[in-house]
Amino acid sequence: MEPVEQHASYGGRQDVWKHASAVLGCEMRFGVYLPEAALRGERCPVLYWLSGLTCTEQNFITKADAQRHAARHQLIVVAPDTSPRGDGVADDPAYDLGQGAGFYLDATQPPWSRHYRMQDYVAQELPALVEQHFPASEARGIAGHSMGGHGALVTALRHPGRYRSVSAFSPIVAPSQVPWGQKAFTAYLGDDRNAWREWDAVDLVATAKERLPLLVDQGTDDEFLQQHLRPELLRDACAAAGHPLTLRLQPGYDHSYYFIASFLGDHFAHHGTALRS
Numbered sequence: 676m677e678p679v680e681q682h683a684s685y686g687g688r689q690d691v692w693k694h695a696s697a698v699l700g701c702e703m704r705f706g707v708y709l710p711e712a713a714l715r716g717e718r719c720p721v722l723y724w725l726s727g728l729t730c731t732e733q734n735f736i737t738k739a740d741a742q743r744h745a746a747r748h749q750l751i752v753v754a755p756d757t758s759p760r761g762d763g764v765a766d767d768p769a770y771d772l773g774q775g776a777g778f779y780l781d782a783t784q785p786p787w788s789r790h791y792r793m794q795d796y797v798a799q800e801l802p803a804l805v806e807q808h809f810p811a812s813e814a815r816g817i818a819g820h821s822m823g824g825h826g827a828l829v830t831a832l833r834h835p836g837r838y839r840s841v842s843a844f845s846p847i848v849a850p851s852q853v854p855w856g857q858k859a860f861t862a863y864l865g866d867d868r869n870a871w872r873e874w875d876a877v878d879l880v881a882t883a884k885e886r887l888p889l890l891v892d893q894g895t896d897d898e899f900l901q902q903h904l905r906p907e908l909l910r911d912a913c914a915a916a917g918h919p920l921t922l923r924l925q926p927g928y929d930h931s932y933y934f935i936a937s938f939l940g941d942h943f944a945h946h947g948t949a950l951r952s
């Protein structure tokens with residue numbers, strides 16, 4: 676691991692680190708906020724943040740003012756990139772496939788299957804690295820936005836017992852049923868829709884082994900709401916399965932980081948309560 680950036684922030688420190696990922700087969704960067712307690716060597720819970728299409732590790736750490744909330748709850752916050760990267764890594768000219776669009780799954784189809792193993796990365800390799808190099812406790816939460824909201828929901832649902840809290844902003848709740856997801860899943864997983872079910876939050880909720888409460892915020896003026904996000908599908912799936920869901924529709928808010936920043940304090944309170952109890 677090598678440091679790329681270090682900035683004092685709210686009594687703690689915002690870092691960016693780079694490392695060679697064995698799982699992804701390329702160099703990766705991630706942001707890590709270390710609150711003051713962690714800088715003193717005290718073990719702190721970790722909140723993982725998964726960003727959306729086109730993002731790198733930079734969007735969340737520069738646009739959301741997350742450090743303010745992380746300092747308040749004394750949480751370590753880890754923000755990975757959204758896909759493997761590099762010249763030798765498969766890509767596509769479209770913004771919603773390839774680099775910047777890893778969909779937090781483990782691809783099975785060539786050419787993607789060689790590097791696109793973001794689920795393994797965010798759920799296994801990255802936490803192991805974080806817990807080895809920083810004073811991280813084993814209390815983990817996960818949150819994300821849009822494609823990263825899908826990533827947070829799916830990662831928590833696929834790993835019962837591994838996360839104590841989960842939340843999402845404007846998540847793609849049913850990728851199998853919307854164009855962004857159908858395009859990515861066809862490329863990464865192939866045409867067999869049975870293989871898609873294990874990467875779709877609406878499908879996973881039906882058979883979840885753990886009923887971890889979901890907090891979801893969705894802006895009503897989100898330009899992707901009707902075509903790609905469709906939170907009503909998650910509401911119906913949770914109602915049918917008896918899965919606890921707090922779905923908040925926020926009038927007038929769009930898909931941007933202005934929306935995320937407006938409600939991020941509530942999400943940190945949700946994670947802080949679960950992670951520090």
Ligand SMILES: N[C@@H](CCC(=O)N[C@@H](CS)C(=O)NCC(=O)O)C(=O)O
Nearest residue numbers: 727728729730734770821822931932
């Ligand atoms: N119209 C956008 C679509 C992608 C988009 O809206 N990405 C969201 C996540 S799905 C985002 O967070 N963008 C980066 C930012 O706002 O900083 C584009 O083509 O770049």
